[in-house]
Amino acid sequence: MDLLLIMTYTALCVAIFKIFKIPLNKWTVPTAVLGGVVLIGALLLLMNYNHPFTPLARQVFVTTPIVPSVRGPVVEVPVVANQPLKQGDVLFRIDDTRYREVAEERQAQVTAATADRDRTKGEYLRYKEGYDKGGAFTRSELDIREQLYLAAEAKLAARQADLTKAEYDLSETVVRAPTDGYVTQVALRPGMMAVPLPLRPVMVFINSTDSAYVGAFNQRSLLRISEGYEAEVIFPAIPGRVFKGKVSQVLPNIGEGQFQAQGQLFTTAVLMGQGRAFVQIELDDDIEQYVLPDGANAEMAVYSDKFTHVSIIRRVLLRMKSWQNYLFLEH
16 A cells, blocks of 8 residues: 555656646755655554554454363263254263262162151150140150251251252263353263363363454554444455444453462563553454354454544555455465
8 A cells, every 4th residue: 555655646746747847856856755755654644543453353252161060981972063052952971870879879868867857856746745735754855855856857958968969960970061152173082081170171162152353453543442433354264355343342451461469579571561452343244154263363444533534545455455365375
C-alpha cells in the first residue's frame, strides 16, 4: 500500500508538472518530494492510530481436561475422535468391579444399621412408655436406652454417608461428556490406568459453544477501540476473503501486569514486558461454510468513528493482505 500511495502521488505530481508546465529545478522538485513525504506520512499515521490493525489474532476455544474421579483400569472407550457429542454421552468406562462390591457391602451395612436402629428405637419407646406410667423403669435405665438409640441413629447416618460415597464412586466409573462438543486426539485405550490426578487428564474435551475471535492490539490504539466499532477479519487459511464483524468487548486485563503473593520481591524484569490489549470480535458473516480448524490464525482491523474517510486505506491494505495469502513458498 505504501508503494501504491507513492506511485499515485508520483503520477499526480508528474501530471501537475506537465499540465501547468512547472519547471524542474532545485525548488520545485524538493518541494514535491517533501510534500509527498508529509502527505503520505500523515495519512499513514492517521490510519494506524484511528483504524488499528494487528497480525496477532486467533480463534480461541475452551477445552476441558477430562480427569476421572476414581482410579482403575479402562475397560471401554466408545467415543470417536472429532465426532459431535451431546452432554452426557459416554466417553469411557472404568472397571467397576471393586466399586460395585464396595457399594453392595455398604448397602448391607445400611440394612444392618437400619435394623439395629429400629430395634433400639423400639426398646427406647417401650422403656419410655413404662417410665411415663411410673415405677416400671428408672430414669437411669431410660437414659441408657435413649443413648443406645441415639448411637444407633448416628451409626445409621454414617453408614448411609458411606453408601452415598460408594454409589457416587460407582457412578463415576462411567465418564460422560460435560457439555456438547467433541474430543480430539484420543489416545486412551482399554487396559490403560485412569488415575484421578489433576495434572494427568486422560483426554481433552472441546466445548463446541465456547469459541471466540481475539486479537492482541497495541496499547496505543486503545483510545480508538470501543465496543460496537466495526471490524474486519482475514484468515491465512481463507485467502481472498474478508469477514465483517464488530468489537464485542475489550478485555479489561493485560496478562503482563498480573502478580501473585510469593516469597520474593518484584524486580525490574516484571515491568519490562509491554503487553498488548486483547479485543474480542464477533463476526457478522457466516464462516461455517469453510473448513476452518479451531485455533486458526487471523488478522484484524478495527474501524473507529474518527477520520472515517481514512479507513479506506486500511480496508484496501487488509484486502491486499488477504489476496497475498494465496502466495506461499512452502514446497
